[in-house]
Amino acid sequence: MPTGVALRDPRRQLFDAAGRVLLRDGASELTSRAVTTEAGVAKGVLHRYFADFDAFLTELVLERIEQVKAQGAALRDVAGTGTVTDNLTSALTTGFDPVMVAVVVLVIARDELRTRLRAAGTARLPLVGEFTAAVADYLTAERDLGRIAPDADITTLAPTVIGAAHLQFTEHGDDPAKAVAVRKVVTTVLAGAVR
Known part of the structure; x- marks a missing residue:
C-alpha cells in the first residue's frame, strides 16, 4: 500500500x-x-x-473472547424460551464459526500466545473456557427455571457439550451437516438433564 x-x-x-x-x-x-x-x-x-506479532495475536483472540461473552449473554437471555436443545444448538453453530475453530487451533499451537492470554485473565484454555462458562451460565439459568433437572451436574455438562460440539466442527468444517451433528450431540449429552 x-x-x-x-x-x-x-x-x-x-x-x-x-x-x-x-x-x-x-x-x-x-x-x-x-x-x-x-x-x-x-x-x-x-x-x-501492535508491539509485536504475539501482541497482535493476543488482541485477535481477546476480541474473539469478547464476541463469545456477548453470545453467552444473548444465550442466557433466551433461557426459558424455545427449547434447551434448540437454544444450545443455535448458539454452538453460531459461536463455532470457521474462524473461531481456526483461532482455537492457533491458541493451542502457540505457547507464547497462551501465556499472554492467561496473563490477560482468560480461561485456562482461552476461547474454549469462555464458551464453556457461557454454556454453564445458560444451563444454570435453565435449571433455575426448572427446565433442567435440579441435580444436573452443570460443571460436567457444559464442558462435555462444548468438547463434543467442537469435535463436530473440526470434522465437518463448513458442511451443513454440522448443525444436525451438533443437535445430536446436545440431545445426547443433555438427555438425562432436560425436563
Missing part, C-alpha cells in the same frame, strides 16, 4: 486478514507477513498498532 494512504480501520483490516489466512492456510502459516500481505498493507502497519 502506498505511503500516506489512510486506512479506515487498520486493526479490523488486519484481524479480518488473519482470519482469512487461518481459514485458507492454517495456524502454521499465520505470520505477520502473511497477514499484512492478505490485508494489502505494508508490514510496518501491523507494528504501528
Whole structure:
C-alpha cells in the first residue's frame, strides 16, 4: 500500500486478514507477513498498532473472547424460551464459526500466545473456557427455571457439550451437516438433564 494512504480501520483490516489466512492456510502459516500481505498493507502497519506479532495475536483472540461473552449473554437471555436443545444448538453453530475453530487451533499451537492470554485473565484454555462458562451460565439459568433437572451436574455438562460440539466442527468444517451433528450431540449429552 502506498505511503500516506489512510486506512479506515487498520486493526479490523488486519484481524479480518488473519482470519482469512487461518481459514485458507492454517495456524502454521499465520505470520505477520502473511497477514499484512492478505490485508494489502505494508508490514510496518501491523507494528504501528501492535508491539509485536504475539501482541497482535493476543488482541485477535481477546476480541474473539469478547464476541463469545456477548453470545453467552444473548444465550442466557433466551433461557426459558424455545427449547434447551434448540437454544444450545443455535448458539454452538453460531459461536463455532470457521474462524473461531481456526483461532482455537492457533491458541493451542502457540505457547507464547497462551501465556499472554492467561496473563490477560482468560480461561485456562482461552476461547474454549469462555464458551464453556457461557454454556454453564445458560444451563444454570435453565435449571433455575426448572427446565433442567435440579441435580444436573452443570460443571460436567457444559464442558462435555462444548468438547463434543467442537469435535463436530473440526470434522465437518463448513458442511451443513454440522448443525444436525451438533443437535445430536446436545440431545445426547443433555438427555438425562432436560425436563
